Amino acid sequence: MSMWQVSQARRTVLAVVTTSVLTFSLVSCGGGDDGGDKAADKPSTGQTAAPQENGTGGKGTVADDSEVILSIKGQDGIVLDVNSVIRDSGGFVTVNGVLKNTSDKDYSDAILWTGSELDLIRAAGASFAGATMVDKAEKKRYYVLRDTENRPLATMKIGNIKANSEQNVFMQFPAPPESTAEVDLQIPTFQNATLEITGE
Structure with missing residues (x-):
């Protein structure tokens, strides 16, 4: 085998290894369509909802119209x-x-x-x-x-x-x-x- 053929064989092996490593990295990071990115849209347990306004024109608790006291x-x-x-x-x-x-x-x-x-x-x-x-x-x-x-x-x-x-x-x-x-x-x-x- 000539030096040129050896060089070509090494380049091919290197390309295959590089492609395999990149593919494995993307899958590990959740870049696929398995819903991994959706978790980023959910608030963490430490987050709270923004305050709403009630009918008085000020911030406060919104009344539950379904409950009659x-x-x-x-x-x-x-x-x-x-x-x-x-x-x-x-x-x-x-x-x-x-x-x-x-x-x-x-x-x-x-x-x-x-x-x-x-x-x-x-x-x-x-x-x-x-x-x-x-x-x-x-x-x-x-x-x-x-x-x-x-x-x-x-x-x-x-x-x-x-x-x-x-x-x-x-x-x-x-x-x-x-x-x-x-x-x-x-x-x-x-x-x-x-x-x-x-x-x-």
């Missing part, structure tokens, strides 16, 4: 299903719920829930501004919070409520002391209800 009856087939009563780190308690008209007639007296303050009625229309939260242990009553334009931090502009309809609603109050676990929710024309406050 308590149903509060109003007049003429109106019912408020309370889904959550949440104390947040900002010093507020937010009541989230679903307002239902269970009758076959439209309801037009939602303005009664706003209270009797004329400025508030002008600013918010029919709303839950007239709701109060009572801490019986501390003997204190808390009113719905308001913004700088005298609008309540609660569902506003409710208007007529269609028959057999429902809508999400909320009310936000100053938080009572941490030691207070239960409060009474009082809304004009509704039954009084005792609710348990939960954390964020």
Whole structure:
């Protein structure tokens, strides 16, 4: 065998070995279609989801509308299903719920829930501004919070409520002391209800 043939044989062997090594490396690194790369898309156990926003316009826990803590009856087939009563780190308690008209007639007296303050009625229309939260242990009553334009931090502009309809609603109050676990929710024309406050 000539020197040229020996040189060619060595080059061929080297090429085969190099190709085999590269193929083995790619398979070991998970570069195939066996789903190895999909693991990189999953968050590690130390990661948490980004905070969501609730109906109050601030960051907080999203209410679970499928869970009804308590149903509060109003007049003429109106019912408020309370889904959550949440104390947040900002010093507020937010009541989230679903307002239902269970009758076959439209309801037009939602303005009664706003209270009797004329400025508030002008600013918010029919709303839950007239709701109060009572801490019986501390003997204190808390009113719905308001913004700088005298609008309540609660569902506003409710208007007529269609028959057999429902809508999400909320009310936000100053938080009572941490030691207070239960409060009474009082809304004009509704039954009084005792609710348990939960954390964020």
